[in-house]
Amino acid sequence: MDATPAKRRRARLSITPYLFISPWLLGFLLFTLGPLVFSLTMSFYDWPVVGERSFVGLDNYRSMLTDDPAFWESLGITTRFALIYVPFNIVLSFLLALLLHHARFGAGFFRTAFYLPSVISGVALVMIWNWIYSEQYGLLNYMLSFAGIGPVNWLGEKNLAVLAIIIASLWGLGSTMLILLTGLKGIPRELYEAATVSGVPGWAQMIFITLPMLGPILVFTFITSIIAAFQQLTIALLLTKGGPQKATYFFAMYIYDNAFKFYDMGYAAAGSWIMFLIVLVLSMLVMRWSAAWSYYEGELKSEDGGRNA
Amino acid sequence: MRKVLLHSALTFLAVLFILPFYWTFLSAVKSTAELYQFPPVFWPSEWHFENFAASWNKLPFNTFLWNSTVVVMLSTIGQLISSSLVAFGFARFRFPGRDALFILLLATMMIPWDVKMIPLYMEFNFLGWINTLKPLIVPAYFADAFFVFMLRQFIMTIPLEIDEAARMDGASNFDIYWRIHLPLMLPGLILVGTFHFMNAWNDYLGPLIFLNDQSQYTLTLGLALLKNPHDLDITAIAAITTLLCLPPLVLFFLAQRYIMDGAVGSAVKG
Amino acid sequence: MKTVSTWIAGSLVASVLSLAPAVQAEEVLRFATWDSDESLAIEQAIAKKFEETHPGVKVQVEAYGGDGYDQKLAAGFGAGNPPDVMYMWNFPQYYTSLMPLDDLIAKDAAALDIKDIPEGLLNASRIDGKTYGMPAGFTTHVIFYNKDMFAKAGVEEPKDGWTWDDLRAKAAKFRNEAAKTYGFAVDAKPDPYDFEQFLWSNGTRYISDDGKQLDGYMNSKEAAEVLDMFGDMAKKQEAATINVGEVTSASTLFKGGQIAMMEGAMWNKSGIDKSGVKYGVAMLPAFKGKPVQSAISISAMSIAKDAKSPDLAWEFVKFYTSPEAIAMRKNDLPVRTSVAESQGMTKDPVFKPFFDILAVSTKERPAFLKNPKWAQIQENLAVAIEAAITEQGNAQAHLDEAVQRSKRFLK
Numbered sequence: 001m002d003a004t005p006a007k008r009r010r011a012r013l014s015i016t017p018y019l020f021i022s023p024w025l026l027g028f029l030l031f032t033l034g035p036l037v038f039s040l041t042m043s044f045y046d047w048p049v050v051g052e053r054s055f056v057g058l059d060n061y062r063s064m065l066t067d068d069p070a071f072w073e074s075l076g077i078t079t080r081f082a083l084i085y086v087p088f089n090i091v092l093s094f095l096l097a098l099l100l101h102h103a104r105f106g107a108g109f110f111r112t113a114f115y116l117p118s119v120i121s122g123v124a125l126v127m128i129w130n131w132i133y134s135e136q137y138g139l140l141n142y143m144l145s146f147a148g149i150g151p152v153n154w155l156g157e158k159n160l161a162v163l164a165i166i167i168a169s170l171w172g173l174g175s176t177m178l179i180l181l182t183g184l185k186g187i188p189r190e191l192y193e194a195a196t197v198s199g200v201p202g203w204a205q206m207i208f209i210t211l212p213m214l215g216p217i218l219v220f221t222f223i224t225s226i227i228a229a230f231q232q233l234t235i236a237l238l239l240t241k242g243g244p245q246k247a248t249y250f251f252a253m254y255i256y257d258n259a260f261k262f263y264d265m266g267y268a269a270a271g272s273w274i275m276f277l278i279v280l281v282l283s284m285l286v287m288r289w290s291a292a293w294s295y296y297e298g299e300l301k302s303e304d305g306g307r308n309a
Numbered sequence: 310m311r312k313v314l315l316h317s318a319l320t321f322l323a324v325l326f327i328l329p330f331y332w333t334f335l336s337a338v339k340s341t342a343e344l345y346q347f348p349p350v351f352w353p354s355e356w357h358f359e360n361f362a363a364s365w366n367k368l369p370f371n372t373f374l375w376n377s378t379v380v381v382m383l384s385t386i387g388q389l390i391s392s393s394l395v396a397f398g399f400a401r402f403r404f405p406g407r408d409a410l411f412i413l414l415l416a417t418m419m420i421p422w423d424v425k426m427i428p429l430y431m432e433f434n435f436l437g438w439i440n441t442l443k444p445l446i447v448p449a450y451f452a453d454a455f456f457v458f459m460l461r462q463f464i465m466t467i468p469l470e471i472d473e474a475a476r477m478d479g480a481s482n483f484d485i486y487w488r489i490h491l492p493l494m495l496p497g498l499i500l501v502g503t504f505h506f507m508n509a510w511n512d513y514l515g516p517l518i519f520l521n522d523q524s525q526y527t528l529t530l531g532l533a534l535l536k537n538p539h540d541l542d543i544t545a546i547a548a549i550t551t552l553l554c555l556p557p558l559v560l561f562f563l564a565q566r567y568i569m570d571g572a573v574g575s576a577v578k579g
Numbered sequence: 580m581k582t583v584s585t586w587i588a589g590s591l592v593a594s595v596l597s598l599a600p601a602v603q604a605e606e607v608l609r610f611a612t613w614d615s616d617e618s619l620a621i622e623q624a625i626a627k628k629f630e631e632t633h634p635g636v637k638v639q640v641e642a643y644g645g646d647g648y649d650q651k652l653a654a655g656f657g658a659g660n661p662p663d664v665m666y667m668w669n670f671p672q673y674y675t676s677l678m679p680l681d682d683l684i685a686k687d688a689a690a691l692d693i694k695d696i697p698e699g700l701l702n703a704s705r706i707d708g709k710t711y712g713m714p715a716g717f718t719t720h721v722i723f724y725n726k727d728m729f730a731k732a733g734v735e736e737p738k739d740g741w742t743w744d745d746l747r748a749k750a751a752k753f754r755n756e757a758a759k760t761y762g763f764a765v766d767a768k769p770d771p772y773d774f775e776q777f778l779w780s781n782g783t784r785y786i787s788d789d790g791k792q793l794d795g796y797m798n799s800k801e802a803a804e805v806l807d808m809f810g811d812m813a814k815k816q817e818a819a820t821i822n823v824g825e826v827t828s829a830s831t832l833f834k835g836g837q838i839a840m841m842e843g844a845m846w847n848k849s850g851i852d853k854s855g856v857k858y859g860v861a862m863l864p865a866f867k868g869k870p871v872q873s874a875i876s877i878s879a880m881s882i883a884k885d886a887k888s889p890d891l892a893w894e895f896v897k898f899y900t901s902p903e904a905i906a907m908r909k910n911d912l913p914v915r916t917s918v919a920e921s922q923g924m925t926k927d928p929v930f931k932p933f934f935d936i937l938a939v940s941t942k943e944r945p946a947f948l949k950n951p952k953w954a955q956i957q958e959n960l961a962v963a964i965e966a967a968i969t970e971q972g973n974a975q976a977h978l979d980e981a982v983q984r985s986k987r988f989l990k
Contacts, residue, residue, distance in 0.1 A: 017407070021398035027450075027452060050657070119557050131332060139328075155824035156825075179459065182500055216466055219462065223458075239826075255424075261649070280419055428658075434660045439660060514650075517647045517651055522641065533643075533644045536615055
């Protein structure tokens with residue numbers, strides 16, 4: 001009597017979907033799970049790079065949250081950065097993608113041009129931004145001088161330095177823009193044609209066709225921008241080294257320093273887990289919230305999907 | 310009129326985006342005297358193109374180039390295959406544990422590299438992969454979360470009716486993936502290819518941690534060897550950077566037209 | 580076309596398959612260095628020399644320039660796969676995984692002639708009385724000055740026994756706002772390790788010798804005096820202020836003829852040589868009535884505790900510190916007095932100040948050897964230095980805050 005539902009359940013459970021996701025599953029088990037468990041363990045230890053390790057329970061977390069001003073300061077800086085960077089990154093990328101979408105001449109050239117900054121990395125980025133922001137020799141101040149604006153010490157003043165980092169980060173929006181552009185290109189043109197024939201104005205087409213059709217892609221850029229904002233390290237590390245006077249000391253840099261300057265691996269791991277939780281919660285909120293407005297196609301039921309397994 | 314406005318806006322922005330790259334190129338060919346001149350020199354009086362060869366020959370950059378090429382080519386292939394398979398699995402099936410697994414997948418994007426580094430090193434060391442290119446290639450065959458997530462979102466914008474129609478014609482799941490979604494995904498795959506190419510090409514930390522011997526070094530490690538902390542050789546760094554940018558740029562320029570007016574659109578029509 | 584791509588794909592795969600950690604008949608010794616560029620070329624040349632005299636041995640020089648070195652070493656040690664031989668400065672962090680060298684030094688005393696190496700250079704690699712590193716090169720700090728600028732301005736060149744008051748008086752004469760030339764450069768973000776030399780010279784130090792006390796040291800009157808002096812030099816434009824904002828170095832300004840004097844070390848010399856500036860070298864100035872001291876930066880060679888072949892590693896370290904190898908190092912100073920003397924360096928006016936100041940700079944131990952949490956404390960100190968230089972004064976308040984914030988590391 002009990003056998004029937006169990007049997008049916010087994011019949012419904014198909015192996016096909018697992019086969020499709022097996023590369024990631026395997027990779028997760030091979031290259032991610034181990035390090036993850038390891039780092040969680042580390043976070044409960046006083047764990048120098050070499051030498052004796054000792055279990056300290058929640059001490060790392062406790063002292064980080066209650067005793068370490070640098071933790072809250074860097075978290076504050078990162079949060080403020082994210083609040084500005086994330087919306088700007090998405091809106092500007094979207095506007096740029098729209099511009100490109102309608103470009104008729106030289107589309108390939110423009111696409112390449114806007115992606116260009118994302119191709120440059122590391123040492124060269126420092127050189128370039130140093131040159132742009134330089135107080136005496138900088139391009140920015142050179143251009144501002146025509147407008148009669150005196151030399152500004154972009155990287156030397158606390159608030160300006162944060163702004164400088166935001167601008168430098170946004171300069172690399174080429175990837176986000178490309179993702180959105182690809183999404184735009186994927187929207188069937190018939191939808192717009194039909195709407196135009198029915199006399200739907202452009203702004204309404206944007207709200208009722210473009211944005212909903214782009215929904216899943218926007219969710220993706222939203223979540224990945226949040227992650228990028230919290231993991232922001234390279235530009236600040238290379239350009240300002242967290243200065244002036246810690247004004248651009250991001251949370252990721254705080255973790256980095258604990259690991260590779262202070263060699264306190266347990267403490268760094270604890271910081272990483274706190275960052276991890278924050279970003280995870282934010283991403284889940286975005287997912288939850290997006291489910292309400294975004295246009296999702298359903299997925300195959302596995303009863304049907306399993307047919308050919 | 311609108312088109313003129315649009316294109317002049319685009320041109321203005323493009324100049325802003327290109328200028329810094331142009332300056333990097335200039336720094337490579339300028340004379341030392343003009344390097345620090347103010348107001349900035351936008352058209353040098355002498356062009357020292359020999360700086361490129363001189364900088365390239367300072368270190369065995371040919372070897373570094375070969376290593377980078379091996380890593381980038383092989384890992385890109387792996388990333389394309391694996392991430393598209395996994396994305397299809399997450400986008401088009403409902404199966405027990407799917408949502409939990411997907412959240413897990415998202416979560417893996419959020420782990421900072423700092424803490425993964427030592428355990429990963431231990432693992433690769435155990436496998437005997439340290440000082441080989443394998444740690445930089447093999448993981449790409451196991452689908453990166455970022456690309457899975459991205460491709461999944463692209464697949465979700467494709468109407469389900471297409472799959473159902475194919476199924477009516479007797480197509481298997483793999484057929485649907487291979488014959489319908491892979492072509493439809495082409496723009497997305499171009500993005501995966503481009504982004505992964507760039508990540509692998511510009512990766513510094515991975516090669517730094519996993520490679521030991523100069524004969525295994527990639528281009529980014531070679532570039533770092535030019536960096537003297539007390540006395541920066543701007544000309545050499547700018548020259549190598551310029552050269553490093555060229556292959557991805559050319560490839561991107563060639564690939565980007567496939568992002569053009571949706572393969573998706575025509576498929577839906579048909 | 581197809582065959583070409585097949586060939587490329589084939590050779591790609593083949594090369595990966597064959598790229599197991601190069602299986603060689605010879606013995607491989609891993610040697611990691613933080614040097615890049617010219618200094619790296621010198622190291623490679625020394626390694627080649629060693630290979631010539633040791634057939635069947637391959638020295639794998641692993642160069643991780645700049646910030647990469649610390650990370651690479653952390654990963655290697657953390658995962659139990661460090662290089663056999665490596666450059667080392669952070670002894671407090673790593674000594675438990677390094678091989679104590681005292682027995683080996685004693686065993687080879689005759690060949691090694693350890694007395695030829697100044698005691699001050701060996702001290703920096705000692706923890707709890709054990710030696711964990713052999714110095715291979717070092718540098719002290721000096722003042723470089725531009726002879727042409729001095730002649731043109733009619734300013735008398737620095738003399739032995741000069742003081743900061745002398746330096747400031749000279750520097751003031753180079754101030755030219757229009758041409759943006761100055762007498763000196765004040766760095767808002769100096770390496771705190773080097774910066775302690777000014778505190779030593781003014782009779783204080785960052786932290787007490789037992790490593791337990793910051794109050795009254797880092798924020799002492801003497802420490803504040805040093806910072807206020809540099810702040811005042813910036814304010815009165817006796818010096819250009821660098822590293823408030825964009826990253827520059829004094830040597831860039833010096834090479835461009837924009838400052839007449841700079842504080843520097845051996846690592847600046849080859850760049851200045853190449854720039855063509857005609858320069859002289861002077862000892863660091865003293866604070867009036869107090870003995871001057873310099874920070875000593877040492878490249879020391881250490882052997883990992885679980886090096887695969889400790890004997891070979893020690894052979895290599897010995898060769899590296901032999902007169903022959905040391906004579907090849909042109910980018911830092913010879914650790915052997917005999918080499919310095921035979922090359923006439925101790926008489927050469929350019930090199931003499933480096934050695935003169937070494938002789939009087941062995942009294943203090945750098946702060947990082949005294950407290951295991953020094954790296955954390957140093958972060959707060961660096962902010963205080965930067966703030967005091969940027970605000971051109973108010974050093975006491977900033978140093979007090981740094982001490983306050985560092986209290987939790989003294990427990």
